[in-house]
Amino acid sequence: MANIQLRNITKTFGTHTALKDLSLEVADGEFFVLLGQTGAGKTTTLRVVAGLEKPDSGQVFINGQDVNDWGAAERDVALVLQQYSLYPRYTVRENLAFPLKSPIRKTPQAEIDAQIARVAKTLRIEHLLDRKTDRLSGGEMQRVSIGRAIVRKPRLFLMDEPLSALDAKLREVLRTELKSLQVNLGATFLFVTHDQVEAMSMGDKIGVLTDGRLVQVGTPYEIYNSPVNTFVARAVGSPPMNLIDGQVSGDAASAIGARLPLGAGKAGAGEGRPLLFGVRPEDLHLQSGAPVAARVQDIENHGVEKIITLRVEDKFFHATVPKQANLEVNEDVRFTWDPEKVIFFDASSGMNLAHSAA
Amino acid sequence: MAVVSTRAGRLGNRIAIAAVIVVTLIFLSPIYWITSTAFKPLVLATSVPPTVVFEPSITPFVKLFTKRAQLTTPVDPAVYEAAPWWEKLVLDGGERLSRDGRGEVVFSAYPDRFANSLIIAVTSTLLAVSLGTITAYGFSRFRVKGEADLLFFILSTRMLPPVVVAIPMFLMYRAVGLNDTHIGLIILYTAFNVSFAVWLMKGFIDEIPKEYEEAALVDGYTRMQAFFKIVLPEAATGIAATAVFCFITAWNEYAFALILSNRRAQTAPPFIPSQVGTGLQDWTVIAAGTVLFLLPVAIFTFLLRNHLLRGMSFGAIRK
Ligand SMILES: Nc1ncnc2c1ncn2[C@@H]1O[C@H](COP(=O)(O)OP(=O)(O)O)[C@@H](O)[C@H]1O
Numbered sequence: 001m002a003n004i005q006l007r008n009i010t011k012t013f014g015t016h017t018a019l020k021d022l023s024l025e026v027a028d029g030e031f032f033v034l035l036g037q038t039g040a041g042k043t044t045t046l047r048v049v050a051g052l053e054k055p056d057s058g059q060v061f062i063n064g065q066d067v068n069d070w071g072a073a074e075r076d077v078a079l080v081l082q083q084y085s086l087y088p089r090y091t092v093r094e095n096l097a098f099p100l101k102s103p104i105r106k107t108p109q110a111e112i113d114a115q116i117a118r119v120a121k122t123l124r125i126e127h128l129l130d131r132k133t134d135r136l137s138g139g140e141m142q143r144v145s146i147g148r149a150i151v152r153k154p155r156l157f158l159m160d161e162p163l164s165a166l167d168a169k170l171r172e173v174l175r176t177e178l179k180s181l182q183v184n185l186g187a188t189f190l191f192v193t194h195d196q197v198e199a200m201s202m203g204d205k206i207g208v209l210t211d212g213r214l215v216q217v218g219t220p221y222e223i224y225n226s227p228v229n230t231f232v233a234r235a236v237g238s239p240p241m242n243l244i245d246g247q248v249s250g251d252a253a254s255a256i257g258a259r260l261p262l263g264a265g266k267a268g269a270g271e272g273r274p275l276l277f278g279v280r281p282e283d284l285h286l287q288s289g290a291p292v293a294a295r296v297q298d299i300e301n302h303g304v305e306k307i308i309t310l311r312v313e314d315k316f317f318h319a320t321v322p323k324q325a326n327l328e329v330n331e332d333v334r335f336t337w338d339p340e341k342v343i344f345f346d347a348s349s350g351m352n353l354a355h356s357a358a
Numbered sequence: 359m360a361v362v363s364t365r366a367g368r369l370g371n372r373i374a375i376a377a378v379i380v381v382t383l384i385f386l387s388p389i390y391w392i393t394s395t396a397f398k399p400l401v402l403a404t405s406v407p408p409t410v411v412f413e414p415s416i417t418p419f420v421k422l423f424t425k426r427a428q429l430t431t432p433v434d435p436a437v438y439e440a441a442p443w444w445e446k447l448v449l450d451g452g453e454r455l456s457r458d459g460r461g462e463v464v465f466s467a468y469p470d471r472f473a474n475s476l477i478i479a480v481t482s483t484l485l486a487v488s489l490g491t492i493t494a495y496g497f498s499r500f501r502v503k504g505e506a507d508l509l510f511f512i513l514s515t516r517m518l519p520p521v522v523v524a525i526p527m528f529l530m531y532r533a534v535g536l537n538d539t540h541i542g543l544i545i546l547y548t549a550f551n552v553s554f555a556v557w558l559m560k561g562f563i564d565e566i567p568k569e570y571e572e573a574a575l576v577d578g579y580t581r582m583q584a585f586f587k588i589v590l591p592e593a594a595t596g597i598a599a600t601a602v603f604c605f606i607t608a609w610n611e612y613a614f615a616l617i618l619s620n621r622r623a624q625t626a627p628p629f630i631p632s633q634v635g636t637g638l639q640d641w642t643v644i645a646a647g648t649v650l651f652l653l654p655v656a657i658f659t660f661l662l663r664n665h666l667l668r669g670m671s672f673g674a675i676r677k
């Protein structure tokens with residue numbers, strides 16, 4: 001097992017800078033998720049760690065050792081990709097045996113058989129062992145890919161959106177399996193995804209990547225409740241956080257034509273400058289007599305809850321309400337927010353004031 | 359596209375099949391002509407109109423492999439009786455077999471020339487395909503400075519009709535002693551085919567996702583091992599297609615073989631017609647030599663036919 005450290009990694013392709021001065025630490029046994037949009041530099045980060053791509057500057061440490069001059073084979077990491085990682089001419093068994101048979105491992109046949117049996121059992125792919133890989137379904141393929149990664153007990157697992165090509169049901173199943181696999185192995189995972197639900201549900205820690213920069217690293221709780229800026233705030237959570245223009249006046253907030261309450265001690269921060277108040281949909285509450293008047297624009301039923309879209313003049317906000325709530329489209333309602341949960345962002349820079357003060 | 363099983367569709371199918379048959383017959387007719395001539399008695403070979411029904415004989419093949427002389431006097435009946443059946447075929451035609459001092463039948467040069475063709479075509483094909491595959495891999499997988507220019511340059515060697523350089527080649531080869539050597543023709547055909555092999559193989563290798571090799575690299579293999587274990591098997595189809603094309607080019611090449619070889623390293627193509635004019639013009643012998651000459655390409659192509667079919671439709675299916 002291993003910890004990894006990236007120090008000031010910069011990587012350019014031609015004129016395009018894919019990673020800008022990226023520093024990152026993953027502790028031993030941690031499930032670290034890199035979350036970012038397509039093109040953010042997630043794959044490049046993994047390739048740099050795997051040794052498939054050489055950074056222009058900066059260093060990669062595995063267990064404290066600078067591995068910049070090590071080839072991919074020597075780094076002893078496993079890589080699972082979204083697709084294409086299985087050898088099409090081989091059977092599942094041959095695919096699983098491939099890493100063990102490599103010249104740097106030269107595993108004896110008995111050991112290979114034992115390992116394949118163990119992995120096949122863990123991943124429930126025993127019945128597929130003698131099948132050619134092009135005869136597998138997407139879910140089976142990804143199981144085998146994961147099998148090929150765990151069969152040789154690498155120091156580190158790198159996963160590049162391994163679930164994103166699967167349909168929603170299967171994705172959920174494999175999500176759970178992968179997470180419990182990681183816990184059982186006690187392995188270090190660096191897992192890449194653009195899916196915030198995946199990130200929130202699997203990660204011990206999340207790193208939010210945009211444009212080749214790491215904007216925030218934290219536990220899912222920290223990322224969700226204390227985003228460093230409006231970008232992170234809207235990158236996690238569905239529907240995304242509401243951002244409301246306004247400013248602090250006195251001990252309340254004045255925004256969308258109303259005065260909204262603020263938690264004790266909160267009002268002082270950000271007094272006298274344009275702000276964005278960030279409120280999660282679950283922290284907007286519908287109440288009669290509440291300060292803001294709105295009209296119900298849309299209602300989405302999500303089983304345990306409903307997501308409603310509220311319209312205030314030409315602005316739209318999301319709120320979640322229990323499924324029993326009796327609402328109709330175009331109904332006039334009033335709402336307020338949870339004064340303790342409001343986050344203050346600087347309107348021009350988008351930075352969370354609580355973070356920039358600290 | 360939906361399968362339309364209407365009457366019009368079936369009729370269209372039949373017309374298409376009929377057209378294919380007609381075209382195939384047109385293409386096969388020269389082969390029929392040469393093959394039937396190879397089994398005809400000499401008098402029928404040039405008959406007008408052509409004889410279609412005749413009793414096939416393998417006399418031309420016996421003649422192809424032997425040296426003969428015109429009989430000036432009728433053959434001694436005792437000698438005739440003692441001769442093996444295939445010698446009788448020649449004697450019947452008014453010729454006798456040449457024999458050496460010990461009375462052994464003297465072979466013609468055809469087997470040697472055929473062997474030369476095989477050695478030169480096979481070796482140059484192996485070289486061209488190997489060099490082409492490695493070069494194509496390099497172009498496909500690594501950032502090569504001036505890649506486009508280099509590829510264009512490689513292709514540009516094929517833009518001139520090759521015969522244009524025949525005389526300079528002849529002078530150069532004479533100067534360095536490569537005239538009439540196997541090595542000389544092998545180098546020439548390899549050089550000629552390698553540009554084509556690079557381009558063809560680059561297309562095939564570009565289609566193989568580099569993720570396969572990268573997975574192998576991460577799994578503990580070197581780039582070289584990944585190339586042999588992963589890329590080569592994946593490229594088998596392309597290699598087969600390229601090999602067939604290179605082999606056909608080298609096997610059939612006539613002009614340079616005629617200029618750059620005359621005895622030791624001479625290949626079959628310039629040799630076969632050189633038989634015309636020694637004695638009378640025996641077209642049946644020429645035909646027999648040609649029929650045998652067609653076989654290696656036919657066999658080679660037949661053996662690789664599955665790869666070839668996939669190779670030809672590679673881009674069409676994937677794109
Ligand atoms: N081999 C490459 N050549 C040129 N540009 C590349 C290459 N690999 C990645 N990039 C660019 O670098 C940026 C980051 O890519 P990537 O790491 O693949 O993003 P992600 O995996 O987050 O979608 C993208 O803008 C992409 O176009």
Ligand SMILES: [Mg+2]
Nearest residue numbers: 042043044160
């Ligand atoms: Mg990616």
